[in-house]
Amino acid sequence: MGSGEWCLQKRDSFRTDSFSGNENVPEIGCLSIVVLGASGDLAKKKTFPALFHLYCQGFLPPNEVHIFGYARTKISDDELRNRIHGYLVSERSASPSEDVSKFLQLIKYVSGTYDAAEGFQLLDKEITKHEFSKSSQEGSSRRLFYLALPPSVYPSVCRMIRKYCMNKSDLGGWTRIVVEKPFGKDLGSAEELSSQIGELFDEPQIYRIDHYLGKELVQNLLVLRFSNRFFLPLWNRDNIDNVQIVFREDFGTEGRGGYFDEYGIIRDIIQNHLLQVLCLVAMEKPVSLKPEHIRDEKVKVLQSVLPIKDEEVVLGQYEGYRDDPTVPDLSNTPTFATVILHIHNERWEGVPFILKAGKALSSRKAEIRVQFKDVPGDIFKCKKQGRNEFVIRLQPSEAMYMKLMVKQPGLEMSTVQSELDLSYRQRYQHVTIPEAYERLILDTIRGDQQHFVRRDELKAAWEIFTPLLHRIDDGEMKPIPYKPGSRGPAEADELLAKAGYVQTHGYIWIPPTL
Structure with missing residues (x-):
């Protein structure tokens, strides 16, 4: 089976309840994924490739999902897509160009600063336009904000999201934020950062990502x-x-x-x-x-x-x-x-x-x-060879x-270290x-905080x-x-x-x- 057929098969088998934090209640609203710091290395090398792999496996169906890049750099949609393109095809070269092109068309770019209202108001306008185009019931849509940014701007960005970009009401929809490490430099700075974010979002909305998990x-x-x-x-x-x-x-x-x-x-x-x-x-x-x-x-x-x-x-x-x-x-x-x-x-x-x-x-x-x-009582004198x-x-x-001790094959009763x-x-x-970021982003969409701090x-x-x-x-x-x-x-x-x-x-x- 070619990789294009595989992607298509996975998309056809997609079930809407795979997004749900509650297995009994499928989520039906459209999903907007916002990558803040979209022009940075982390977004290009990890975040966007992870989203692309989820798309290929059917977890981001194009009829429900749109992806927004946000950063200070003044570039067009196509310029961002061109910057990302090379990282998608090099990560898993088996992905056909058709899949790459379709995925890139899901991405729209918005330019703005991280501490001023104008950029986030424009971002909210674009997200709302997407939700309206999908005929998503107001309040049922889902908004995921991935902060591929330095921790120093987390507080201002979170304030802007809270004030201008939240899901407008709670009819099964949600707003979640993903923050990257390092979470501060010591106990004092970490607690200050946690307090600033905690004043704006409830703990179930905050996903502190450690990719090792x-x-x-x-x-x-x-x-x-x-x-x-x-x-x-x-x-x-x-x-x-x-x-x-x-x-x-x-x-x-x-x-x-x-x-x-x-x-x-x-x-x-x-x-x-x-x-x-x-x-x-x-x-x-x-x-x-x-x-x-x-x-x-x-x-x-x-x-x-x-x-x-x-x-x-x-x-x-x-x-x-x-x-x-x-x-x-x-x-x-x-x-x-x-x-x-x-x-x-x-x-x-x-x-x-x-x-x-x-x-x-x-x-x-x-x-x-x-x-x-x-x-204890080592009759074979294995101690010098090492431990289990x-x-x-x-x-x-x-x-x-x-690592365990076994008999050395042959006529002598001697031991050697080998392995199961x-x-x-x-x-x-x-x-x-799967790459760690794929799994963790999917967990965020599903509302599963098990692998987050x-x-x-x-x-x-x-x-x-x-x-x-x-x-x-x-x-x-x-x-x-x-x-x-x-x-x-x-x-x-x-x-x-x-x-x-x-x-x-x-x-x-x-x-x-x-």
């Missing part, structure tokens, strides 16, 4: 933990020695030095992405799969995290980072960090959770590594594998794994890291230089060893080839 293997964590009998008795302090959650990039800031230096690796990666993953690894079983029940359990984990100790932190900065002309000569911003967290509850008391992230390292990957304790580990590779080459392997590329050859969750996360971040900002903690292409500072490996992590020597997991 849309990744396939992250979404699999709840299924793995709570639907497999053999994990239930193992997932605790009696069997698990330590947990690592790792993010590694093999390149530096590459032109984003000025932006990155304002935040650093902890704010950029650890405080949000890796901490969200930790919550899913460590949380208790929720009462149900309702979003609030799941988010309740995540908040309990965050509230159980003990204050971070300085001696359980290693910071690094790769050599050459300050050569970027947009980075201050005396920058103290870490490009690498290893932080050990401890969860003070019955399940996890004494188990270190090691969060590790860095740029310009020897490899690129993101993974969860659960290391189990040594086998359960590894969830989030990216690239999505996979789950269990579920590699997605091999097992699911004919399944396209709640306000109290955000506050609890910042409470953990704000004291450490302030000590770094004040120069009380200094990053250690490390060479690009290395594992990072040697002190980080020493810290892992002190925490109890046992590194495996002589074993390398190799992703299966098709």
Whole structure:
């Protein structure tokens, strides 16, 4: 089947209730998706391609949906479409040009500032015109505003939306806003931002997006933990020695030095992405799969995290980072960090959770590594070869594998470390794994907040890291230089060893080839 036929088939099978937050009440009003910051990199590289893929799969039927781009840049509809076009065809080249052209015709552009009424009044006029053309009953239409913008303009943009662009009444319709990270720079700024937005919108209308929560293997964590009998008795302090959650990039800031230096690796990666993953690894079983029940359990984990100790932190900065002309000569911003967290509850008391992230390292990957304790009474003397580990590779080459000891094939009774392997590329050859932004935008349309960050969750996360971040900002903690292409500072490996992590020597997991 060609990709054009596939898209057509998916559109024909589209059901209106797939938009609904309530499975029993189909939503019938037309949908307007507004991408604010439409001319920026995030919108071009992530937001519009995600919308295009949803369109190809039938989740954005052209008879109900219109997409609006809004930004300060003074360009025409066609100029915006031309800017977006290349990102659509390069993301999934199998998409036929006919689908790309039809999708681009759904996009209209409105130019205006982010703090003045004129632009938003014009935007509302265009949205209303679209709704009228679809004969949508007033009040039944749906308006989704995606803020692909710096957080500094969130308050003014939200005020303009609230005053000029809201769905006019409540007859099954809604207005929702999606805000991108970073949500502030510390607890104080995050709370101020939350208060400003919270005065304008109710919590069910606010979708704080963290794209890691849309990744396939992250979404699999709840299924793995709570639907497999053999994990239930193992997932605790009696069997698990330590947990690592790792993010590694093999390149530096590459032109984003000025932006990155304002935040650093902890704010950029650890405080949000890796901490969200930790919550899913460590949380208790929720009462149900309702979003609030799941988010309740995540908040309990965050509230159980003990204050971070300085001696359980290693910071690094790769050599050459300050050569970027947009980075201050005396920058103290870490490009690498290893932080050990401890969860003070019955399940996890004494188990270190090691969060590790860095740029310009020897490899690129993101993974969860659960290391189990040594086998008591080890008659095979396997200890030197390494421990059992359960590894969830989030990216690239999505996979789950269990490292275990087996007999080396042959006449001798010797052991070797091997694995039980579920590699997605091999097992699911004919399944396209959706991008995180596709899934999360669709969740927003459906009104499912399970994979979005709640306000109290955000506050609890910042409470953990704000004291450490302030000590770094004040120069009380200094990053250690490390060479690009290395594992990072040697002190980080020493810290892992002190925490109890046992590194495996002589074993390398190799992703299966098709």
